[in-house]
Amino acid sequence: MSSELIHVKFEYAEALEAKKDILGLEKSFLKTADKIGKFNSLRSEEMKTKLRLQKKMRETSEILRIFKKIIPEAKMPHLKKEELRLSVGKSAKEEAQKKVEVKEKTKIIESRAIKPISKIQHASDDLESQIREIQEKLDSL
Numbered sequence: 001m002s003s004e005l006i007h008v009k010f011e012y013a014e015a016l017e018a019k020k021d022i023l024g025l026e027k028s029f030l031k032t033a034d035k036i037g038k039f040n041s042l043r044s045e046e047m048k049t050k051l052r053l054q055k056k057m058r059e060t061s062e063i064l065r066i067f068k069k070i071i072p073e074a075k076m077p078h079l080k081k082e083e084l085r086l087s088v089g090k091s092a093k094e095e096a097q098k099k100v101e102v103k104e105k106t107k108i109i110e111s112r113a114i115k116p117i118s119k120i121q122h123a124s125d126d127l128e129s130q131i132r133e134i135q136e137k138l139d140s141l
Helices: 012-070 081-113 117-140
Strands: none
Touching (some): 012 117
């Protein structure tokens, strides 16, 4: 490469306008970053709420199982004993598969929900201060 310097001359008005445009873009980028941070914190809260709901659903399901054990079973004369055994066996297998799926989903949700919110709040404060600085620069121009 040669060591030639290239100079571009801008008029004062053009340079001022270009500087305003650059500052405006920087400001909009920071606002976008702030919105992304807020979205991530809301998403984290959503995951935590889903976990609490899932735990409550498990508790309710356990209570229903206990009630089923306490309440006497109705006699069904139209079904044979073999048919009853087959239908119970199938539901137990399906229930076991569902439990495994629920445990896997729970692990995924818990891993997503464990994100520190304090970093997001700190970043939000930092972004707001940067946006204020840019706005002051724009106002001074």
